[in-house]
Amino acid sequence: MKGRIVEIFKAIVDEFIQTAEPVGSKTLMNKYSLPYSSATIRNDMQLLEEMGYLEKTHTSSGRIPSTKGYQYYCENLLEDKLDKQLTNMLTATLTNSRLDLEDAIQQSCDILAQMTNLATGALGPDSSSQRLEHIKLFPIDEKSAVCVFITNTGHTETKNFRFEEEVSLNDIQKCTEILNSRLKNTLVDELPQKLQLIKPILENNVYRHEMLFSAFLGAFIKFANDNFYYAKTSNILYQPEYSDIERLKQLMEMLDDTNVWRQLGNNSNQLAIKTSSGSELSWVNDVAIVKSTFRVGEAEEGQLMVVGPPRMDYGRIVAMLEYVTALIESIYGKGGPNER
Amino acid sequence: MKGRIVEIFKAIVDEFIQTAEPVGSKTLMNKYSLPYSSATIRNDMQLLEEMGYLEKTHTSSGRIPSTKGYQYYCENLLEDKLDKQLTNMLTATLTNSRLDLEDAIQQSCDILAQMTNLATGALGPDSSSQRLEHIKLFPIDEKSAVCVFITNTGHTETKNFRFEEEVSLNDIQKCTEILNSRLKNTLVDELPQKLQLIKPILENNVYRHEMLFSAFLGAFIKFANDNFYYAKTSNILYQPEYSDIERLKQLMEMLDDTNVWRQLGNNSNQLAIKTSSGSELSWVNDVAIVKSTFRVGEAEEGQLMVVGPPRMDYGRIVAMLEYVTALIESIYGKGGPNER
DNA sequence: TATTAGCAGACGATATCATTGAGTGCTAAA
DNA sequence: TTTAGCACTCAATGATATCGTCTGCTAATA
Numbered sequence: 001m002k003g004r005i006v007e008i009f010k011a012i013v014d015e016f017i018q019t020a021e022p023v024g025s026k027t028l029m030n031k032y033s034l035p036y037s038s039a040t041i042r043n044d045m046q047l048l049e050e051m052g053y054l055e056k057t058h059t060s061s062g063r064i065p066s067t068k069g070y071q072y073y074c075e076n077l078l079e080d081k082l083d084k085q086l087t088n089m090l091t092a093t094l095t096n097s098r099l100d101l102e103d104a105i106q107q108s109c110d111i112l113a114q115m116t117n118l119a120t121g122a123l124g125p126d127s128s129s130q131r132l133e134h135i136k137l138f139p140i141d142e143k144s145a146v147c148v149f150i151t152n153t154g155h156t157e158t159k160n161f162r163f164e165e166e167v168s169l170n171d172i173q174k175c176t177e178i179l180n181s182r183l184k185n186t187l188v189d190e191l192p193q194k195l196q197l198i199k200p201i202l203e204n205n206v207y208r209h210e211m212l213f214s215a216f217l218g219a220f221i222k223f224a225n226d227n228f229y230y231a232k233t234s235n236i237l238y239q240p241e242y243s244d245i246e247r248l249k250q251l252m253e254m255l256d257d258t259n260v261w262r263q264l265g266n267n268s269n270q271l272a273i274k275t276s277s278g279s280e281l282s283w284v285n286d287v288a289i290v291k292s293t294f295r296v297g298e299a300e301e302g303q304l305m306v307v308g309p310p311r312m313d314y315g316r317i318v319a320m321l322e323y324v325t326a327l328i329e330s331i332y333g334k335g336g337p338n339e340r
Numbered sequence: 341m342k343g344r345i346v347e348i349f350k351a352i353v354d355e356f357i358q359t360a361e362p363v364g365s366k367t368l369m370n371k372y373s374l375p376y377s378s379a380t381i382r383n384d385m386q387l388l389e390e391m392g393y394l395e396k397t398h399t400s401s402g403r404i405p406s407t408k409g410y411q412y413y414c415e416n417l418l419e420d421k422l423d424k425q426l427t428n429m430l431t432a433t434l435t436n437s438r439l440d441l442e443d444a445i446q447q448s449c450d451i452l453a454q455m456t457n458l459a460t461g462a463l464g465p466d467s468s469s470q471r472l473e474h475i476k477l478f479p480i481d482e483k484s485a486v487c488v489f490i491t492n493t494g495h496t497e498t499k500n501f502r503f504e505e506e507v508s509l510n511d512i513q514k515c516t517e518i519l520n521s522r523l524k525n526t527l528v529d530e531l532p533q534k535l536q537l538i539k540p541i542l543e544n545n546v547y548r549h550e551m552l553f554s555a556f557l558g559a560f561i562k563f564a565n566d567n568f569y570y571a572k573t574s575n576i577l578y579q580p581e582y583s584d585i586e587r588l589k590q591l592m593e594m595l596d597d598t599n600v601w602r603q604l605g606n607n608s609n610q611l612a613i614k615t616s617s618g619s620e621l622s623w624v625n626d627v628a629i630v631k632s633t634f635r636v637g638e639a640e641e642g643q644l645m646v647v648g649p650p651r652m653d654y655g656r657i658v659a660m661l662e663y664v665t666a667l668i669e670s671i672y673g674k675g676g677p678n679e680r
Numbered sequence: 681t682a683t684t685a686g687c688a689g690a691c692g693a694t695a696t697c698a699t700t701g702a703g704t705g706c707t708a709a710a
Numbered sequence: 711t712t713t714a715g716c717a718c719t720c721a722a723t724g725a726t727a728t729c730g731t732c733t734g735c736t737a738a739t740a
Contacts, residue, residue, distance in 0.1 A: 024732050037684045042733065060690040060732050100499075100558060138478050138488060146488050146496055150480050158486070158498045159440070218440060234573075234596040237589045245585070249577045256574040364703050377713050382704065400703050400719040 004036065005044045006077070009053060012045075013065050013073045017313050020240045022062030067283050067310060074273050074281050074314050082319040086115050090327060101296060101332050102228065108304065108324050109232045116317060117238040118308035119255050123265040124228030125300045127188040130155060135183070137176045139169055147176065149223055151188060153300045157226060159219040167208045174205060175212045191220040228302070229258050241309040251287065255307065264289055265303045277322045283310055290317050294325035296332040344376065345384045346417070349393060352385070353405050353413045357653050360580045362402030407623050407650060414613050414621050414654050422659040426455050430664060434671060441636060441672050442568065448644065448664050449572045456657060457578040458648035459595050463605040464568030465640045467528040470495060475523070477516045479509055487516065489563055491528060493640045497566065499559040507548045514545060515552045531560040568642070569598050581649040591627065595647065604629055605643045617662045623650055630657050634665035636672040 001009070011032045015023045025038040025045060034041065045063050048054045053069035056062075065073065093099075093107050109120040130151040138146045144162045161172060182198050183191065195217055202209045233255045242248040254260045269282035279292040288310040295301045304325055306317050341349070351372045355363045365381040368374065374381065385403050388394045393409035396402075405413065433439075433447050449460040470491040478486045484502045501512060522538050523531065535557055542549045573595045582588040594600045609622035619632040628650040635641045644665055646657050 022732085026732080038732095039684050039686090039734095040682085043683085046734080056733085058691060060734090061692080062732060100562065103562065134480065136478060136480070138476060140474065140476070140488075140490055140496075144494060146490075146498070148478060148480075148486050148498070150486075154484060154502060156480075156486055156498070156500055158488070158496070160494075160496050162494065222440065222443065232596070234589075234592040237585065237592060243585050245577065245583050245588075248585075249574075252574040252577060256572070362703085366703080379705095379713050379715090380711090383712085386705080396704090398720060400705095401721080402703060 004040075005047065008034065008036075008041055008044050009048055009069070010073070010077050012048075012054065012063060013069065013077070016064055017311055020311060022057055022064050024062035027062070065310075070283065070288070070310050070314075071271070071273060078275070078318065079315045080319045081313070081316045082323060083115065083316060086111070086320050087323060089115070090324060094327060094331060101328075102230075104328060104332065105302065105304070106230050108328065109230055112304070112306060112320060112324060113232040113235040115320065116306060116308070116312070117235045118306050118312060118317070119231065119233040119236050119251075121231035121233075121255070121261045121264075121305045121307065122229065123261060123303045123305070124226075125153065125155065125302060126266070127224050127227060129153075130188045131185045132183055132188060132191060133185075135176050135180050137173055142169070145169065145172060147172075147219070149219070152185075155300060157219075157223045159215070161215065167211060171207050172212065175202065175209075175216070178202060178205060179216065189224050191224055192217060195220055227262055229261060231255060231258075231261060236308055239309055241311065261305070264305060264307065265291065275318055275322075279318050279322055281314065281318070286310065288312055288314075290314070290321055292318075292321040292325045294328045296329060345387065348374065348376075348381055348384050349388055349409070350413070350417050352388075352394065352403060353409065353417070356404055357651055360651060362397055362404050364402035367402070405650075410623065410628070410650050410654075411611070411613060418615070418658065419655045420659045421653070421656045422663060423455065423656060426451070426660050427663060429455070430667060434667060441668075442570075444668060444672065445642065445644070446570050448668065449570055452644070452646060452660060452664060453572040453575045455660065456646060456648070456652070457575045458646050458652060458657070459571065459573040459576050459591075461571035461573075461595070461601045461604075461645045461647065462569065463601060463643045463645070464566075465493065465495065465642055466606070467564050467567060469493075470528045471525045472523050472528060472531060473525075475516050475520050477513055482509070485509065485512060487512075487559070489559070492525075495640060497559075497563045499555070501555065507551060511547050511552065515542060515549075515556070518542060518545060519556065529564050531564055532557060535560055567602055569601060571595060571598075571601060576648055579649055581651065601645070604645060604647065605631065615658055615662075619658050619662055621654065621658070626650065628652055628654075630654070630661055632658075632661040632665045634668045636669060 008028070011028055011034065012023045015028060015031065025041040028034065029036065029038050029041055045054060048069075049056065049063065052066060053072055054063040055066045055069075057064065089111055090108065093111065094104050099107065105122045109122050112118075113120040130153050133150045133152045134148075136148045136150070138148060140146060144160065147159045147161060149157045149159070178198065178201060179195075182201070183194055186194050195213070199213060202213055206212060233252065236242055236251065237248070242251065268280070269284065272280045272282040274280055277292075279290060282289050286309070287307060289305060289307050290312075291303050291305045293301055293303050304321055306312075306321060348368070351368055351374065352363045355368060355371065365378040365385060369376065369378050369381055385394060388409075389396065389403065392406060393412055394403040395406045395409075397404065429451055430448065433451065434444050439447065445462045449462050452458075453460040470493050473490045473492045474488075476488045476490070478488060480486060484500065487499045487501060489497045489499070518538065518541060519535075522541070523534055526534050535553070539549075539553060542553055546552060573592060576582055576591065577588070582591065608620070609624065612620045612622040614620055617632075619630060622629050626649070627647060629645060629647050630652075631643050631645045633641055633643050644661055646652075646661060
C-alpha cells in the first residue's frame with residue numbers, strides 16, 4: 001500500500017481503538033491534522049473498504065476496521081507502547097514480595113486485567129510434555145500420609161491420604177513401590193490409562209487394592225488435567241462492546257470454562273500473527289487473543305493471555321504482555337523463587 | 341399476622357420471585373385463584389406496605405417485597421423444595437467419580453450455579469482455628485525438596501524448594517528442625533509473625549538463613565491466607581436485575597474479590613436468619629446471601645454460599661444448599677475421600 | 681491525472697407527543 | 711367487612727419530526 005492510504009488507515013484504526021465509534025472522514029482530517037481534504041480521505045476509505053480492510057455499520061456511517069484490517073495493522077503498523085505505570089506496578093508487586101510462581105502469575109493477570117480492562121488468563125505447562133519421575137510417599141502419622149508426584153521438569157503435585165485401620169501404611173508403601181517401578185517416565189497425560197494396565201499387579205500384591213487404586217487414579221486424573229490455570233475476566237465489563245448483555249453473556253460463559261482457555265492456549269491458529277518477541281495475535285469469533293509464553297525452570301513453560309474485543313490497543317497490550325513474561329522469566333527463571 | 345393477609349403476602353412474594361415484575365392485585369387474584377376481590381387484596385396490600393413488608397416502584401405500580409418482607413417470608417413461610425434434577429446431578433457427579441474434596445466442592449459450586457443461575461462460592465476452613473502440627477521435609481533430588489506443613493485438623497500445604505549449590509539440603513533440614521521445635525502448636529494465622537521472632541535463632545544456626553527465612557515466610561503467609569476458595573459468578577448474567585450493566589459491574593467486581601467472599605463467609609450478620617438445619621440467610625446492599633456449613637475431617641469445616649438479587653427462590657436454594665453440604669459431609673465426612 | 685469543493689441522500693440518534701394498559705386509592709353500596 | 715366502580719397515575723410503546731454525521735457522486739480545479 002502507498003504512503004497516504006496507509007497513513008489514513010492507521011489513523012482510522014488508532015481512532016477507532018480509542019473511541020469505539022465508527023470513524024468519519026471529516027473528524028479524522030481534523031483530529032489527526034491530515035493534509036488531505038475529507039473528500040480525498042473518503043476516496044481512500046472507499047478503496048480500503050473494497051480491499052477488505054474496513055467495514056461500515058450502515059450505508060452512511062463512518063468506517064470501522066475489519067478483522068483483516070486488524071491483521072494488517074498488527075503485522076505492519078504496530079508500535080511498542082510500554083507504560084511506565086504498568087512496569088512500576090508490576091515490579092513493585094513481583095519483586096518486593098515473596099510470592100511463589102503461581103501467586104506471581106495470578107497477580108500479573110490481575111494487574112494486566114486492571115490496566116487493560118480486558119480479560120486475562122494464564123496457563124501452566126502442558127502436562128503432555130511431562131513425564132513422571134518419582135512417586136514418593138511421606139508418612140505423617142499412623143492415619144495419614146502425603147504422596148508427592150514429581151515430573152522430569154521438576155513440577156510437583158501432592159495427594160493427601162487419610163485412612164482408617166483397613167489400609168495399612170505398608171500397603172500404601174508397597175503400592176507406591178509398584179507404581180514407581182512401572183510408571184517411571186510415563187507421560188503425565190497417560191498415567192490414568194497406564195494405571196489401568198497395572199491394576200492386576202496391584203490386585204496380586206496389595207491388600208486393599210481397589211481403594212488404593214481408586215485413590216491413585218483420582219490423583220492421576222487430576223495431575224494430568226492440572227494445567228495450572230487462572231483467569232480474571234470481570235474487567236471486560238468496561239468495554240463498550242459488551243454493554244450488550246447478550247454479547248457479554250456469550251463471552252463470559254466461554255471465559256468461565258477452563259477448557260476454552262486451554263484451547264485458546266494450545267491452538268496455534270493458522271491466521272495468527274507472531275511478533276518479533278514471539279507473542280501471538282489471533283482472532284476468532286469476534287474476539288481477539290494475544291498470548292505470550294514464558295519459560296521458568298528447565299522446561300517448564302506457561303502462557304499469559306489477553307482476550308477481548310478486536311478493538312484493543314494491540315501495541316500497548318503486546319508491550320505489556322511481553323514485559324510481564326520477561327519479568328517473570330527474570331525472577332523465576334533459573335531455579336525457582338528462592339534465589340534472587 | 342392474620343390468615344388472609346399472610347396468604348396474600350406469600351402469593352405476592354412467590355409471584356415476584358417467579359416473574360421479577362411488580363405484582364398487581366388483579367393478576368394475583370386470577371393467577372392464584374384467591375377467593376377475595378381485587379379490592380380486598382388492594383386493601384391488604386396497602387396494609388402490608390404500611391407495615392413495611394412491601395414496596396412500590398412508582399405510585400401506580402404493583403408491589404414488590406421489601407428486604408423486611410423477604411426476611412419475614414424466609415422466617416415464617418419457607419417451604420422446602422428439593423429438586424430431583426439437582427439431587428441426581430449431584431450424586432452422579434460426586435459419588436461416581438474419584439474427586440478429592442477440593443474438586444468436589446468446585447463441582448458442587450458449578451452445579452449449584454447452573455441450576456440456580458446465581459453466584460456460588462466456597463470457603464475452606466478458617467486458618468485462625470488451626471495449629472501447626474509438623475513441618476516435614478522431603479528431599480527429591482540434590483537440587484530440590486518438598487516441604488509439607490500439617491495442621492492439627494489434618495489440613496496440609498506444600499511448598500517446593502529448588503536451589504542452586506549455595507543452599508545445602510542440610511541447611512534446609514536444620515531449618516525445619518528449628519521451626520518444628522519452635523513453632524509446633526502455633527496458630528496458622530500467627531506463623532508469619534512468630535517466624536519473625538525466631539529469625540535470630542536461624543541466623544545463628546543456618547548458613548543461608550536470609551534466603552531460607554524469606555522462603556519460609558512466603559510459604560507461611562500463603563498458608564495463613566489460604567482459606568481455600570472458589571467462586572462461580574457468571575450465571576447471574578441470567579438474572580433480569582442485572583440486565584443493567586452498571587449494577588452488574590458493581591456486583592461482579594465485588595464477587596471477583598476473594599476478600600469479599602471471605603467477609604461474606606465470616607461475618608455473621610446480626611439480621612441473619614437461621615434455618616433449622618443451620619443455614620444462614622442475610623441481606624446486604626441489595627444482595628441476598630445464603631450460606632450453609634459442612635464439616636469434614638475432625639474439625640475442618642467449610643462453607644458453601646449462594647449470592648444473588650434478593651428476589652431468589654429461597655425455599656429451593658436453601659433445600660439445595662443443605663442437600664449439597666449434607667452430601668459432602670456424608671462422602672468426605674470421617675476420614676477423607678478414600679473410604680467409601 | 682489527482683485532488684478538492686460542494687451537494688444530495690441515507691440513516692442512526694434524539695426529542696416530542698399521544699395512546700394504551702396495568703395498576704392504585706378512594707368512595708359508596710352490599 | 712368486603713366488594714364494585716370510577717378517577718387518576720405512570721411506565722411502556724409507537725408514530726413522527728428533526729438533527730447531525732457521514733457517504734457517494736459530480737463537477738471544478740491544480
